[in-house]
Amino acid sequence: MKILIATSKPFAPVAVEQIRKVFETEGYDLALLENYQDTSELLTAVADADALIVRSDLVNASVIDAAKQLRIVVRAGAGYDNIDLNACSERKVVAMNTPGQNANAVAELAFEMMLYQARGGFAGKTGTELRGKTMGLHGFGNVARCMARIAEGFGMTVSAYDPFISDEVFSEYNVKKCESIEKLYTSSQYVSLHMPANEKTKGSVGYNLLSGMPEDAVLINTARKEVINEEALLKIFEDRPDFKYLSDVAPDCSSQIAGKYPGRFIFTLKKMGAQTEEANINAGIAAARQIVDYFKTGNEQFRLNK
Ligand code: NAD
Numbered sequence: 001m002k003i004l005i006a007t008s009k010p011f012a013p014v015a016v017e018q019i020r021k022v023f024e025t026e027g028y029d030l031a032l033l034e035n036y037q038d039t040s041e042l043l044t045a046v047a048d049a050d051a052l053i054v055r056s057d058l059v060n061a062s063v064i065d066a067a068k069q070l071r072i073v074v075r076a077g078a079g080y081d082n083i084d085l086n087a088c089s090e091r092k093v094v095a096m097n098t099p100g101q102n103a104n105a106v107a108e109l110a111f112e113m114m115l116y117q118a119r120g121g122f123a124g125k126t127g128t129e130l131r132g133k134t135m136g137l138h139g140f141g142n143v144a145r146c147m148a149r150i151a152e153g154f155g156m157t158v159s160a161y162d163p164f165i166s167d168e169v170f171s172e173y174n175v176k177k178c179e180s181i182e183k184l185y186t187s188s189q190y191v192s193l194h195m196p197a198n199e200k201t202k203g204s205v206g207y208n209l210l211s212g213m214p215e216d217a218v219l220i221n222t223a224r225k226e227v228i229n230e231e232a233l234l235k236i237f238e239d240r241p242d243f244k245y246l247s248d249v250a251p252d253c254s255s256q257i258a259g260k261y262p263g264r265f266i267f268t269l270k271k272m273g274a275q276t277e278e279a280n281i282n283a284g285i286a287a288a289r290q291i292v293d294y295f296k297t298g299n300e301q302f303r304l305n306k
Contacts, residue, residue: 001028003291004049006042008057010034015280022288046070051291056271061087072294076283077102077274078142079224081197085305094294096302098286100142105279106222107146110192113246113266114220131155136188139195140165143222147192148173159184186212190220197224207232221247222273237261248273
């Protein structure tokens with residue numbers, strides 16, 4: 001059995017070491033393709049792989065076509081908009097993700113950005129506190145639940161909008177359930193985005209929602225840049241001098257914001273949310289175990305495609 005880890009942005013070495021142990025114990029071969037620059041390198045490397053682990057790497061139809069022996073691809077992470085699920089299904093390749101494994105890392109990054117912004121980048125001026133402020137979570141999955149836990153510690157009032165989650169989960173996390181998305185934005189000084197990027201959500205955070213936010217609004221985006229309507233983003237920056245945007249990673253229009261609105265944004269240079277040793281280890285080992293489990297028992301618990 002040959003397993004390929006293909007990561008243009010590699011796992012931390014400590015994570016690779018632990019993933020290797022999982023496969024060695026089973027007697028599987030592990031090949032690494034790290035820091036690759038061109039898809040052609042991936043097409044060659046994947047040719048004789050039975051299983052593939054990726055991070056944000058693009059797994060499109062040509063990758064699947066080149067992988068003649070491939071039976072399973074696992075995205076070590078939560079968002080799977082980089083995997084062509086239809087192409088996987090057509091070739092009978094099982095696609096999985098590892099939900100929840102990097103959630104704490106992403107939530108911590110959101111708070112790191114919020115705290116840095118609230119204290120004016122530690123530049124010596126008087127800042128503000130998080131205690132007593134309102135936090136709205138758009139989407140209430142794994143990352144948002146970590147956000148709720150941390151926000152409670154800071155003394156924030158937390159509400160969330162997620163039509164796919166049961167009332168019990170909201171109660172369990174002591175979070176107020178918002179019945180409408182508009183209500184979430186009008187009632188929250190801080191709004192943090194935690195829904196996936198899909199046909200329904202792409203471009204869905206627009207001017208109507210953003211303009212309804214209370215004074216000193218802060219929008220935090222650790223989901224995907226695509227969920228924001230960028231025309232609306234530029235307009236709200238222009239119309240509302242109190243509006244701030246903290247994002248992992250920069251929007252396509254970042255140069256227009258950086259040039260005009262200094263001090264009102266934080267954009268990470270590369271996607272940083274899952275970039276902790278702990279998250280790399282958790283997601284990498286989960287991916288490895290899911291592959292072993294699939295080959296040994298047929299377990300498809302985290303399967304994404306039909
Ligand atoms: P998750 O799957 O656990 O949660 C997503 C939640 O969004 C689910 O509860 C779902 O019901 C909800 N949802 C779906 N459509 C919605 C809609 N239209 N309106 C409101 N809610 C909706 O995922 P997660 O682990 O919490 O991650 C959330 C997103 O964050 C991922 O999809 C991914 O794109 C992104 N992410 C980014 C990083 C990073 O490095 N910045 C790391 C992990 C995840």
